[in-house]
Amino acid sequence: MLPNDVNALIKKLSPFMEEDSEIFRELMTFFGQGSKIDVHHGDLSKFLGPKRLYRVIRLKGESYKDCVYQLVDNYPESMEALGMLRYYKAPTGPVRWEEVEAAEIAIGKELTMATYGWMPDAWTLFEKGPQGDEGGEHELVAILAFDLGE
Structure with missing residues (x-):
């Protein structure tokens, strides 16, 4: 999905969300281009x-x-x-998929049974660019949705 399509879909689904908000930017990143694993836009x-x-x-x-x-x-x-959308940012160098798999297994083991009801529960991975990013650390960005209540 192209960035303009993602932007339009976010605006359609959540018309009061500000484009310059952190959540809007992170949704654009998660559902935008450049991830190493395809994401389902139905999760949005x-x-x-x-x-x-x-x-x-x-x-x-x-x-x-x-x-x-x-x-x-x-x-x-x-x-x-x-719901939780999360993405990992890989340090500079080749992606070590076994480390990503270990993290996802750990998150599954650490969660309570009630948490398995997350809708959606999705993840992806991005490689850090060669310029501007310090290369040594692993990163996780979690985008969470909570019930506002009545």
């Missing part, structure tokens, strides 16, 4: 459901798994989310 409509609040959590660590443990340990509210 599931994520932008009615009566929701959103939060972005950025983590850096020595490994993807380290980032996952930081999310679980330091942000317990993330376990109460209705």
Whole structure:
């Protein structure tokens, strides 16, 4: 999906979301181009459901798994989310897919049974560009949707 299409879909599904907001920018990143794993754009409509609040959590660590443990340990509210989109940013160099798989296994083991109801629960990965990004750290960006309530 092209960036203009993603932008239009976000505006259609959540017309009051500001384009310059952090959540809008991160949704554009997640559903935009350049990821190493294709994402389903149907997840966007599931994520932008009615009566929701959103939060972005950025983590850096020595490994993807380290980032996952930081999310679980330091942000317990993330376990109460209705939906989570997350992307990993790989350090400079070849992507070590086994490390990404270990992080996703860890997140599955650390979550409570209630959390498995996340709609959506999706992830992808981006490589860091050669300029501007320090190359050594692994990163995880979690985009969370919470129930606003009545």
